[in-house]
Amino acid sequence: MNAIDWEITLLQALLYAAAAPLLAGWIHKLKARLQNRRGASIWQPYRDLYKLFSKETRMAHTASIVFRAAPYIVFAATWLAAAAIPLLSTRLASAAMADVIAIAGLLALARFFLALAGMDVGTAFGGMGASREMFVSALAEPAMLVAVFTLTMTAHSTNLASVIDFNLQASSLLRPSYMFALAGLILVAVAETGRIPVDNPTTHLELTMIHEAMILEYSGRHLALMEWAAQLKLLLYGVLLCNVFFPWGIAVDTAPGALAGSLLAIVLKLLLLGVALAVSETVLAKMRLFRAPAFLNLALLLALLGLLSHVILEVGL
Amino acid sequence: MATHPLWWAGAAIGLALLSSLVSLFSARQPGVLRWLVSPLFALAGLSAVAAGLLALIDKDVATATLPLGLPWLPWQVRLDALAGFFLAVVGTISFAVGLYAPGYLRGFEGGDDSLPALGGFAGLFLTGMLLVVLADDAFLFMVAWELMSLTSYFLVVWHHDHAANRRAAFLYLLMAHVGALSILLDFGVLAALGHGFSFSAMRDAELSFGWATATFLLAFFGFGMKAGLVPLHAWLPEAHPVAPSHISALMSGVMLKVAVYGFIRVVFGLIGQFHWQWGVVVLVIGSISALMGVLYALMQHDLKRLLAYHSVENIGIIFIGLGLAILFLSTGHAVIGTVAFIAALYHTINHALFKGLLFLGAGAILHAAKERDLEKMGGLLRRMPWTGLFFLIGCISISALPPFNGFVSEWLTFQAALQAWQLDSGVLRSIVPIAAAMLALTGALAAACFVKVYGVAFLGQARSRPVRRARPVPLSMRLGQGVLAALCLLLGILPTFFISLLNAVPEGLLGHGLQQATSHGWLWLTPVSAQTASYGAPLVAIILLLVLVAGLWLFGRGIRRVRRCDTWDCGFSQPSSRMQYTASAFAQPIRRVFGLLFHIEEGLEGSQPDQQRYRLKVSDRAWGLFYLPVARLVERATRQVVRLQSGNIRIYLGWTLGTLLLLIWITV
Secondary structure, three states: OHHHHHHHHHHHOOOOOOHHHHHHHHHHHHHHOOOOOOOOOOHHHHHHHHHHHHHEEEEEEEOOOOEEEEEEHHHHHHHHHHOOOOEEEEEOOHHHOOHHHHHHHHHHHHHHHHHHHHHHHHOOHHHHHHHHHHHHHHHHHHHHHHHHHHHHHHHHHOOOHHHHHHHHHOOOOOOHHHHHHHHHHHHHHHHOOOOOOOOOOOOOOOOOOOHHHHHOOOOHHHHHHHHHHHHHHHHHHHHHHHHHOOOOOEOOOOOHHHHHHHHHHHHHHHHHHHHHHHHHHHHHHOOOHHHHHHHHHHHHHHHHHHHHHHHHHHHOO | OOOOOOHHHHHHHHHHHHHHHHHHOOOOOOHHHHHHHHHHHHHHHHHHHHHHHHHHHHHOOOOEEEEEEOOOOEEEEEEEEHHHHHHHOOOOOHHHHHHHHHHHHHHHOOOOOOHHHHHHHHHHHHHHHHHEEEOOEEOOOOOOHHHHHHHHHHOOOOOOOOOOHHHHHHHHHHHHHHHHHHHHHHHHHHHHHHHHOHHHHHHHHHOHHHHHHHHHHHHHHHHHHHHHHOOOOOHHHHHHHHHHHHHHHHOOOOOHHHHHHHHHHHHHHHHHOOHHHHHHHHHHHHHHHHHHHHHHHOOOOOOOHHHHHHHHHHHHHHHHHHHHHHHHOOOOOHHHHHHHHHHHHHHHHHHHHHHHHHHHHHHHHHHHHOEEHHHHOOOOHHHHHHHHHHHHHHHHHHHOOOOHHHHHHHHHHHHHHHHHHOOOHHHHHHHHHHHHHHHHHHHHHHHHHHHHHHHHOOOOOOOOHHHHOOOOOOOOHHHHHHHHHHHHHHHHHHHHHHHHHHHHHHHOOOOOHHHHHHOOOOEEEEEOOOOOOOEEEHHHHHHHHHHHHHHHHHHOOOOOEEEEEEEOOOOOOOOOOHHHHHHHHHHHHHHHHOOOHEEEEEEEOOHHHHHOOOEEEEEEEHHHHHHHHHHHHHHHHHHHHHHHHOOHHHHHHHHHHHHHHHHHHHEE
């Protein structure tokens, strides 16, 4: 661990925060096109954030300190979790600081405070959103961890940088366990980032919303931080899927040329992922809440199948 | 002399007994009762911590023979690293409880229940727990165990006005003794094979696989009963909540740990051999306990019952760690086995800390608002900010979220489980990751449960008048909670320091420690190796804090005044406290998905449409599936035995003679 690693780490963390709204804008734009609309510019999320940061922040009479602190905690925890996932280079100091279980823990910390903030004002919607969020995540988190366990048991490490290094050197990533884990993790990512068919990020229809219900009372810079954290989370899951399962192009050192190539590679991968997400969101409809367990059980089942096919078929190889 | 760990342990026992005696003889002096009994209790706890820490640092084994006991069987005590660790656990919580008690007990002054009796039994209870940990022969162990069980019975039944409390206490007494019977049989087997009641004789006993398994099963049943493993757990959520809250903290936080101590002492210390079959049994039962515990906890709306069910969950997590340890040690993976063992020990002290803290918090709410039902709480954070802060720390810790302590032990357990690829058998390789998946589900559900608890109790608006008028609790109660909350944070951000202390326990018990875990400096926790996994707990905490402060400075410009407005009401009437989500409503989606695991009765009461009330009762399946059938079986068996009782003394004497002859025939 030397100074340049920490510099790369800091650079990557800043890049995460800067690029998160762009991915959201790209998906918005694609979805609009698929629905035969022109749609807003892909820079629109930046304008929205700027607008929200400069607006006045107001709080309900009944809100407490938890409501006020939550946006900062949610953003800090999500950002830290993102910073520990290799974006450009696997020479990442923060990957040793927080391994994949700690990343899941940090995301859980963010969710914990998000749900508490939802319940703080004491409205029916906030409680409803918190209840549903914790319900969905309680089913999604084990699926995510099990899918990740498959990778970590293959690479013999829970450090994501080491996992990616291992995958880069592996002769083939076409293992049955990886296919199952990838499928499971995609379903989890959809559920955790609040996308269709589990939640709809654009809805404000009271009875169907989950994430939006929790942040309904927020305004101004608080709302901006919450929105930004949600965009970060989307980018985080995108990078996790892209860089772990399709690691090609990522730099293994800190040479500027390699980093530039790595940036190009991840941008391409994320653009493609955005297309896939926009298409799936356009052709699918949101499910009823009580269909979500079946969706998430499928994710858990796929992840478990991946794990079992790893420990039974592949360990001896 | 004063630096000798046994001296401090003796001082702890002496102070605990003194606290008990002072309490019993000061019925007329409420001042003495208030200002002497609890401080003595706290001092006893502090001495126990000193004894434990010295034993952990010295790594020496201190023994002594007491001038008590039977002439041919004097009581022996022994303070090794394992005993030292558990002394420290018992002592820490007792210290916090001793600080907390003066304020809490003021609420009972002038009531019907006897405060001298409460203090007296509490002191004896602590004495019993300390002696169990120190005992080095089966005789003293059983005497101390009974002292602990019987005094805790009197503490449970202290509020004896309600029939439900008496019933819960009786159930507790019954279960404690079924467990004690099993432990007694266990020591019987070991004493017979080792030719002596002292633990040193038992350690030398040569056990065949069959006898070793029999001892293991008896110990697992006996100590598992006391620890509250599923399906034996049903007494626990009945008994623990009805005691006064600081006693509940001791029972859930500490007494369950003493049962864990007994299990470790017998299986890891006395039997001295490991078999993978045992590991599988412990792992499976532990996983089921963890999952069922948290699922039942989610269904509760009585705060103290909910916390008691979480004890079942956390004991399950501790036993997952112990099961993994047995599994890896029996297959020759000493390093991974030690990681799992350390994880179990770390979770033991973590659970003691945050469960103690949460029970003290529940007691503070009870003290301030006379309310245990979550459905009537709300908005308490604004009424009692300090308790709210400490309770929040407890909630985050128990939900295993970084950077607090619960996360460290769950992380270590996961690290041990993820080494399953080293095992040779395909079956074991599949069982271990499935257990890890259940642990992941447990953690996520625990977080959901504590969002429910904190959100309903401390946030939102008050749902009843006493809660709306709750006052902050006295300083002593805040201090008691604050100590535990600070320790929760400390164990969360400095795990390397505590693990290097804990290392003495596996070194003494298994012959090797976990040096590599802390070999990369205090910043990095690397249980197996730096390549396999590392966790920089202090860094995570510092960076989180830095980002938080930077965020506040950048966007908040310090704490700027924020204009207040009305809550959004959809254009209808102003939201009232009755429109908030209740605890039952919060858990409804989970109740629906896991419905088969509960016994649910729900429906509408009342015939008039405008007077109908929704009724919901969720009860434990363990009653119908395990407890009641066993009770019926026992009743049927006793009816058969009644035939012996003719009422004729000659026939009774005949039975006695027959039994005597049989025993002589067997033994000679």
